[in-house]
Amino acid sequence: MRLPRSNRLAVAAVLGAFACGGDSTQPLGPPDHLVKTAGDQQSWYFNNPLPLPYTVTVLDASNRPVPGVSVNWSPLIGSDGSFSSNPSVTNSSGVATTLHTLGTATVYVVNVMVAGVPTLQFTANASAPGTAVPVTVSNFLFTPKDTAVQTGGTVTWTWNSGTTFHNVVYTGGPTPLPANSPDQAGTSTFSTTFTTVGKYTYHCTFHQTQMTGSITVVH
The missing domain is CATH 2.60.40.10 (Immunoglobulins)
Structure with a gap:
């Protein structure tokens, strides 16, 4: 099928513009x-x-x-x-x-x-980074999930979980890793004082999919 002359001209113009704009052989220009x-x-x-x-x-x-x-x-x-x-x-x-x-x-x-x-x-x-940072353990979540603390500062987890047991078990960070919490329920607390800069990750071994968190220790 032969296109009308006007259509042929339009197609030729588009192809020509594409060829000019897409020519990767053209040398790079200066920063613009x-x-x-x-x-x-x-x-x-x-x-x-x-x-x-x-x-x-x-x-x-x-x-x-x-x-x-x-x-x-x-x-x-x-x-x-x-x-x-x-x-x-x-x-x-x-x-x-x-x-x-x-x-x-x-x-x-x-x-x-x-x-x-x-x-x-x-x-x-x-x-200024916090030196006494709270984390809530409730509704199968650590809140906040990710937080930061200054070196020498303390993070305290407070349980509000009824009869459901949770824990804080460190999974990564500068070694040696801090001590893990016991398995706890009710309104228990657990604290860690951090002395080494770095990012520490942790989870609850009972609910590893949804209960994860991190602590970034800064100067």
Whole structure:
């Protein structure tokens, strides 16, 4: 079947545009813009590295990643922290990262700069970690499921489980792991004081599927 001339011209135009835009043999252009990939707007604790690195992708005008680009991280607000790498250099996927260790400021704003490209900003907030952290054991859940405590601080689990028995058994973290709780019910309590920085995981051996939790110990 032969298309009408107007339809043939339209199809030819679309195919031509696709060929031009999709030609991977064209050389990469210079950096044109930055895209945030991960790490923005985190809230964490004084004098500790953020859980996630700041991550950006450097793209050319055709949205193709540009490797080998120097990326600078410059504090605008909160200058008492540090970066794991500064500048960073984009990898083969055009991605650059750095891990921000916070200081004692409560608000941080970081400019991300590449020569000739509009600046991006990452923000973070900081507060003091808890030293006496409560966790409730009730309704077949640890609440909060994931929490943090300062080194030397104590986490206390309080049972509110009626006649149903639960326990706190550590499954991972810096060794040696802390002592586990006894099997308890009613309104019992159990406490652990943490002295080593790291992430500890635990569960209830009676209800391992739904009753899991973690404690992140920070400076």
